[in-house]
Amino acid sequence: MVVDSVAAVKSAKSYVAAPRRGPVTRILENEGWFAFFLLLPTAVLLGLFMAYPFIEGVLLALSDAKVGVPGNFVGLQNFAVLLNDSIFRIAVWNTVLYTAVTTVFKLALGLWLALLLNRHFRGKAVTRAFVLLPFIIPTVLSTFAWKWMFDPTFSVINWTLFHLGIIRTRINWLSDPGLALVSVIIVNIWRGVPFYAISLLAGLQTINPELAEAAAIDGARPWQRFRYITWPLLLPVTMVVVLFSVIQTFADFQLVYVLTGGGPANATQLFATYAYQIGVGTGLLGQGAAISLAMFPVLLVVVVVQLLYIRRVEIH
């Protein structure tokens, strides 16, 4: 209450202290209750729209349910089946490779682009916005454009490479099993770089430029300034961005669904596309749910490692 009157006297410009503190304010002053109220909307929404479907999904994975048939509890049988499923093994390997490769490229290129965009140059605003386009265009539609660009008969990429003298015959981007995965990876990187760049750019913006200026005056080289000032400060944001990107990439569906449908001969089959193929395409809901859920442990390992890392970074 003493503080209250002091505040009233000082009455800072940006906020006006409540003249009298009601019971609501008092409860909100309790850290625990305050947190409770802040978390309430989230809890309600997630509880209503997430909890039930999630539990239902887990139960599905433990049953032999088919579309329109509730099915019986079968324990871990669906998962046991997966262990002997050759297509599933391919899907696991593809997903891991796909996620790892795209994440490395997206982070490296995205960071580079963010550093470039953090400078002052003419047309900065327009460039920053338009660089986001690959991320804005609905995935399904931009993937159609890529499909057209990769099409063996019409490929503009082949035309360009041919006229630059790099290739002599056409490249079958999506037909060759190895190249098909490469193609899918290229499209994913193309879509993902703007996301990284703009998130990291926002992170860069919160770093006080005076820090870097001070270091520059002390004679630090650009690389050193990046390594010892920018990068550590950027790390928390970077980790979160990577974390979400990894999860999204791991569960990627639309891109492959449109571009290759998992072909040729499952060369681009991912967890999500395979789960969809089994659950929806074949009606084996239990099995499909099990494939979806099988992502969980793998993701969890990745996530826990990253979360631990984030914590460690924060302590330092």
Place this chain on the structure above:
Amino acid sequence: MARISRRKLLKLSGGGAVAARTGGIASILALKQAPAYAQGTTVHWLRWNDFVPASDQVLRNAIIPDCAKALGIKLNIEMINGNDIQARTTSAIQSGTGPDVICALNNWPQLYPESVVDVSDVADEIGKAQGGFYEESRVVANDGKKWIAVPWCVLGAQLAYRKSWFAEIGYDAPKFPQTWEEYREAGKKLKAKGRPLGQAVSHSFGDPPTYAYPYLWSWGGKEVEADGKTVVLNSKATVDSVNFAVGFWKDAYDDGGLAWDDSSNNRAFLAGTISSTLNGASIYIEAKRKPEVYLTETGTPLWKDILHAPLPKGVAGQFGYHLPMSNMLMKYVKDPKAGKEFLRWITSKPVYQTWFDSQQGYSVGATTIWEQDKLWEKDPVMLPFRTAARAGRFPGYAGPADRHAAEVLSKYIVVDMTAKAIQGMPVQDAVKWAHDEVAGIHAA
């Protein structure tokens, strides 16, 4: 809300409904007035957006008002991409709400037998009136005891080929390679001239399986015995067929096909880069629809240089697999009467006729009566489609077209068997892989 009023009013309006039941379409037409369905009675029909835009126009502009007039039902037609129908069906069944009637492709009705209404009365009536259903339509829409969907149509698949290019290598129309060996030799010559054959061997629901399965059958290969349990894919016939396919691919095919989807061969053919490809009539119809857009290398309209032929013969015969479509009436619909009346009405000859005409032969009808339609007299190029469905079989042969067959189909195992071999896997291994996968599915 619509459903409550519909049920209520159906009770009150026994007259019209009974007439419709006993006399079918004839009696409705005879009544010359709408059976007294409630104004608000709606039937929501989910189907794919047709390749032939004119057909969708017919549905919207003619069928919907006619339906209101004849049945008093407000028809609500929703058209989506064929690939996405299963996602909608699944969630509709699981949540117990959604479209009243869903037009299924392939043997999807066999995936949802527990969730659809028995429509035997309608299907039997239509079949009897229209000369019976094709075998292929029957196996996908009948579970052995009852009809779980009313067959709607069969999309014929034939080889579309370039008349002049085949003439150059000695096949003057109507002569066309009759066996796989002849077709391969022809393809070899054509590929040498930069005009390969084209075929998708990839993960796409249309073209790849409609080629891979009949090809396998014509060599005598099959997935299972008639008991539907004994998997016999790994046979000499299958190994021979895959062996031949590998050399055939290198000799004669455009090697981009491993990644093609259902639309790629249309584009390649229309662009003039392939000489022959298995497809529905869409290539020809599209070329004819825009004669100034699609031209041959000499500048003449492309459609005049297109002919159709069935897939070649193998040692075991000549087969086809044509995409069947059938309408499922969903069980979650509280009162299926209106839906049934709608199916009876739309599949009846006079109503179906308008739609059939708009298809220009892309769809060949699910009953044999349509073979005699005068539509086929209009354009001799479309003639091979007329009886195409007769040689049709469905995946899962010689077993039933059940869930197992559907799983093999949706996992593209038979397609991938060939694709793997083409990509360099030893033929024996590819066949063994496919056999094991099929056996695994049938064991589950």
Place this chain on the structure above:
Amino acid sequence: MIEGARWRRWIFFNLPLTLFVIGLLFPFYWMVVTTVRPDAELYRPWMAPNYTPFWTLHPTLDHIRYLLDETLFSRWMLNTFFISVLATAISLFCGLLAGYALSRLKFPFAGSLGTGIFITYLVPQTLLFIPLADVIRNFRLGDTPWALILTYPTFLIPFCTWLLMGYFKAIPRELEECARIDGATRWQAMVYIVFPVAVPGILSAGIFAFTLSWNEFIYALVFLSSPEQKTVSVGITSELVRGDVFYWGSLMAGALLGSVPVALIYSFFVEYYVAGITGSVKG
């Protein structure tokens, strides 16, 4: 700023930036060309001598006209916009509060709650959409925009929360403590001190939430059925991909018209948060 000679600026700045812009925008340019390309040219193979990938001599507006006249494109745009704005607003609101609580307050189970919210993000949509259809039916939301407005936050909130937690953590505690000593309530300190400093973070979370809603496909496909309720990506794939024939020109026109307005809006925001932040950090 890059110090030193002019060529250094070229090598280290102009060149890479140009390459980035070309690489990222080429497919976009490709869509522009495809949109105005007449059908006759679309079906030219790349080996053809008259294949002109980068331009067309006979530009046409037919594809755009078809898109606008023959489909409900403008309606779909409105729907998508409405849904995305509301879903983003809800998610930002929840995410801001939750992110603040989880990153700056001490209370029991803070860590596990954060992880809990996070875990929900791990659940793949391909698993969720089937049981979720049940929930939608129970709330009678089927075929209304609310089916999406209320379900999109399920994957947006975890994202917003965690992204904002990252930004909140970077804000020095002293800032807030000063305000509290000055007599601000917790709520005031949060709203008037912490949030303004986090504006760039909020904006970028908003941008991404909006984009994710804009892009979403499966829920929109499954929960909506009337043509006039659909969103851009579902509407376009339903109308312009017919069996084995694609309406390439109109498809690309739809992709373009469906994203350029958003890019323009973003260009305003991006500029704003860049300007806004320099003030708030120094202040």
